[in-house]
Amino acid sequence: MSLLRRELGAVLRRHREEQSRTLRSVAADAGVSLGYLSEVERGVKEASSELLAAICRALGVRLPEVLVEVADALFLAEAAPLAPVGFVPSSLTPAPAAPLAASASSPAAVAA
Amino acid sequence: MSLLRRELGAVLRRHREEQSRTLRSVAADAGVSLGYLSEVERGVKEASSELLAAICRALGVRLPEVLVEVADALFLAEAAPLAPVGFVPSSLTPAPAAPLAASASSPAAVAA
Numbered sequence: 001m002s003l004l005r006r007e008l009g010a011v012l013r014r015h016r017e018e019q020s021r022t023l024r025s026v027a028a029d030a031g032v033s034l035g036y037l038s039e040v041e042r043g044v045k046e047a048s049s050e051l052l053a054a055i056c057r058a059l060g061v062r063l064p065e066v067l068v069e070v071a072d073a074l075f076l077a078e079a080a081p082l083a084p085v086g087f088v089p090s091s092l093t094p095a096p097a098a099p100l101a102a103s104a105s106s107p108a109a110v111a112a
Numbered sequence: 113m114s115l116l117r118r119e120l121g122a123v124l125r126r127h128r129e130e131q132s133r134t135l136r137s138v139a140a141d142a143g144v145s146l147g148y149l150s151e152v153e154r155g156v157k158e159a160s161s162e163l164l165a166a167i168c169r170a171l172g173v174r175l176p177e178v179l180v181e182v183a184d185a186l187f188l189a190e191a192a193p194l195a196p197v198g199f200v201p202s203s204l205t206p207a208p209a210a211p212l213a214a215s216a217s218s219p220a221a222v223a224a
Binding site for chain 1 (some may be wrong): 115116117118159160161162164165174175176177179180182183184186188190
């Protein structure tokens, strides 16, 4: 099960890293301790609504947008694993199945 | 400021009421106390990620869908108040401004 606080923490951390900011800087702007922000980002601690709003303000992101990103991550985590889409090097693809005609001329078939 | 826990509680309550279920029934299915669920619905208590997931399961709703609904509510709450859209009884609409021609024939204009 993918937990809300883990996905929320990951989204908050991504926003901070995209801005090349330190935990210390964002924590100071949000008025929370560095340890608290670190625990929230790692999904260890549940952020209270007030402090989550303060962290979003410090990051310059809107809370509802963060929630939509978290929802997307949870949707993806819930979905069944899908086959990869896109280019796959031929060295990684399994050898094609032998065509029927080739099977018919296999040693066993010849022996029959 | 519209708080996450308040909007979240309102969304959870709406889902429960749409299903005509009692607090007692949903709390029992979610394995939480009736008082806890009531406080979460009223936005008094922050739901932990685990218990929020359990409440969503008990309601038969997906957490990411709930989050999107909460995000929508927060977007709306953030937005500036908009003019009403739709039918407005004529008794509620202000009297139309007098057209320019009518202004020209007002008593003041006639006196000029």
